[in-house]
Amino acid sequence: MNLQIATLLGQDGLTNGAIYALLALSILLVFTVTRILLIPLGEFVTFGALTMAAIQMGKLPQLEWLLLGLTCIDCSLDLYQQARSRFNRRKLQGVALKLGYAATLVILVHTLPLAELPMGAQILLTLALIVPLGPIMYRLFFQPLADAPSLVLLIVSIAVHVSMVGTGLLLFGPEGARTKPFSDSGFHLGSVMLKSQTLWVILVSIFLIVTLFIAFERTLYGKALRATAVNRMGARLLGISPVFAGKVTFALAAFIGSASGILIAPITTLYYDSGFIISLKGFVGAIIGGLVSYPLAAIGSVAVGMVEAFSMFWASGYKEIIVFTLIIPFLIWRSMTSHHVEDDE
């Protein structure tokens, strides 16, 4: 290995690590607020990448129909619930707004010249299609189980993942896809070539992490989510409902997931079922952070990316095994230091 190869591998590691860090942070966020381990996060990544690819090829992404269908189910549940108690004007407006949004997107997707749009608009459209799926997913699959044991939540999470992979196949087909890089230029730093997309990934990731940090430290909405994670009943007594917190975190997770997909789509070919292994590496990062610590999870994720890149060079066949073995020392360490007896699941 020479310096050239090392920097190339380092770039790859850093790029992947940045993405894993983003995913690990959303996994932690969802977990601390809702107790759900969001296994289907990876599907948001693939949906993001594959939708973007479809749009760039001028094909209909098909995702708009999924959005419309799920919105319809969501809204009929809303109406059913209201019919049983009392119709409320504000809630009816909410239903109309949701339906209108989904319908507008269907129309937009079917009338706009998708391939000719500027890249920024394509990205916006992709996010607009995917992000609402997060809260809807929470509403349909997890909200009825808010008080269930965490084992049940985990099982449902896996089931949602399985369904979404199948849906991905139905919508996008079995072919893999890549998108155009955000910009074409590369940079030379001495003798080393820096890929522009690498810079994009790292910069956008840092930007998103910093924005999230500020949002959680400085805004009342961010604080409300943290409060729910710290003390659910305390938050409810202040009118911060777990449903609200759940929907917001799922929207954030869907956003981060699909944004990550859009970021890496120019670098890696993604298939409908690639998301799982990507999100699992985010989980490795989150486990290194003990499922509580954000900074540790971020650092752990970058380490995962680095280890992955360098084992690609030395022992490519064993890459995945090496990455997943990374959690073992952390599990041993935590087992040795933990004394408490778990009670009342």
Add this chain to the structure above:
Amino acid sequence: MSTQDNKLLNVSDLHVAYGKVEALTGIDLTLKEGQLVTVIGPNGAGKTTLLSAIMGVLPSTGTIHFNGQDFFSPEVETLVGHGLGLVSEKRELFSTMSVQDNLLLGAFLRYRRGDTSYDTTLAEIYSLFPRLWERRHQQAGTLSGGERQMLAIGRAMMGKPKLLMLDEPSLGLAPLITREIFRIFADLRRQGVSILLVEQNARAALKVADYAYVLEGGQVAMHGPAADLANDPRIIEAYLGLASKHQELLSS
């Protein structure tokens, strides 16, 4: 207050059961606007259960009429939205967040509705509890018992509730701090805040309250103006299961 017949809270025939065991059987309770009503009674009488049921934390049967609307086994968030506030027996603070953040979150619903005057309320609360101002950057988990109680009360007040319900605010607090906190209740009452106070500390509660209910075994055993009940010897019996020969101790 002039609104003498304005019932802010009216609970009728409220039942709560834990499985097969009825914890509350047919409670009727009324609180008029601007009143401080106290619910006293020995441990296990169902006081906390009563507040939890009114707040929607526990499922119940019966009617809860609050601020002009009827609720049947409502959700916590709905009632909070309608102006009910509860300082729980467990305080339910956000222990890893700062004192100031805890207080600000008390105004979450006001913020969400576009009410920006909560800064003024924050200043009011700091002047009411200077200790909280001194410790505003500290994590809530590092506070002492009395400070935690102040924070819990202050946080509930940040929401400007129409009715503030307090569950055992003197719980585990030294007498000096208890006295301090009860003085604040008297202040609040003078300002026209309606308060429903559940207390084990009967003497202190009866002193500040307008009206009192005595709960025993999940039922209302007695009720009447607080001043009348304060000297009723039956209360001490309910509390300590003592023979009447100890009554003189109460009056001493």
Add this chain to the structure above:
Amino acid sequence: MKQRYLIIIGLITLFLAPLVLPTFQITLLNYIGLYALVVLGLVLLTGVGGMTSFGQAAFVGLGAYATAYITTTEQLPEWLSWTAGSPWAGLLVGILLTAVVALFLGAVTLKLSGHYLPLGTIAWGISLYYLFGTMSSMGGHTGISGLPSLNIFGISLDKGEKIYYLIWAILMVAIWITSNLLNSREGRAIRALKGGQLMAESMGINTFRSKMVIFLISAIFAALSGWLYAHTQRFVNPTPFGLQMGIDYLFMALIGGAASVWGALLGAGVLTMLKQWLQDFLPLIMGGSGQYETIVLGLLIIFMMQRAPGGLWLILVKLTPVSWRNQHRIKVDTSAADLPRQALPKKGDLLLEARHVTRRFGGLVANNNMSLQLHAGEVLALIGPNGAGKSTMFNQLSAVDSPSDGEVLFLNQSLSNKTSRQVAQMGMSRTFQHVKLLPTMSALENVALGAHMRGKKGVLNALFHLERDEEQRLLKEAQYQLNRVGLGDHLHTEAGSLSLGQQRILEIARALCSDPCVLLLDEPAAGLRHKEKQALAGLLKKLRAEGLAILLVEHDMDFVMNLVDRIVVMEFGEKIAEGLPEEIQTNPAVLEAYLGGAE
């Protein structure tokens, strides 16, 4: 008894099936049997133990690959030459390998919160899948072919309808030993995992060990299934051992009903048939080809978790007439020998002592400089207003929590490094403020849980019911304690359907069943009716006369004043008074604590 007839009819049908069914159906039945064996392990792990694993398919793979490697490799390495390419050696190696991996995975995850085992098994499942696919000695992605068929008593099981009998015989034995295990002392400990592990530990049960036992058994069942699979197919490749299949196994357990051994069979059958049908049917309406059945299966699981978390088996049970249901009553053999009892300490001996105990939580001082002593043959009450720190003190005394300063001594030993399980073994037993019983288990079994430490026979004995003698002695003891506390009429009643008062008494019987010298009772009289309180007081007086030391935290003053020898009163985490009941009743500080200061 009707259940027995059902089982016999079922077994006869199973026996006759290969004689009438076509080969394709037999193959399907073979698969169902192989899957059900794996799912049975998951029923034990998930349905009974409340844990879960996505790595079962990988254990199946380990079992399959071990035998494939040993029976097909021409030049086995030196250290495996003893196997001589025999499938039976392959089975042994597979099970040993599986046990080693399961022990390791269990050791690093089972002490942590419930999320680490599933996540750990996902990582394990993926790693093994890639390992099989990468290692050339394992055939890479093409796999290993040409496995020999099994030979039993000279009969070669080379056809589906022949190995069918082996598969189903093994499955039936597995179901039998699993039921045996669940109906034993070790089984009660396993069933207690889901009902509150703090309670189990306080009864002297090593919950980590119980978890490990079921994880190990479920892994071994999976490896056994893999071995059978390898010799049924006579070919292995990585695909059927991937994570996807690991998820499918879990889905089978959930669809069938994870709380019943029969749910394993039902789930494996239903999911296998449903998948078959969906794979034929869905491409017709969706067009193209692909694994669209995963969409439907995923949604089905979500729906079941929301609406019928007990699975199909529970629905079936509810549909059958009540008289058909399992009226299984545990028989207690009253002629069984008594369990040996510990000699109680001399009356008046100091048994439990708190020395200047202080406990801080952040800035909150919950206990401050608390000292108290408990002697053999006395009842001591710890009282005080709400929030005085009694519960915290109770936790210090029972080794659930440890003091920030000061120490607690039990039988002259410091409890600072002891767990609640260790103090239980030393002879301290307790009840809980919020009743911790296993609501679907009978009163008898709940109480027998208390006698856990007094039995010695382990899992292997339990699997084959070789511990019936000891089991009868434990049950007889449980029955004796239930009679003693006055619940003799409710031996077979489900604990959850008793009144709250009876449940509290049941907890005392469970505590007594461990043969303690110190009894800690957390609000024993709460929720009891007047008559029940009198009976409880009578019981406690009798125990005191026998020489037990009893400490109780209690709010019911009538109860306390007429029963106890001494009282310690707490307020603000400190001791404000100590003395005889009469002294306490007239103590002005106590009166002020309860009624508030008069200013």
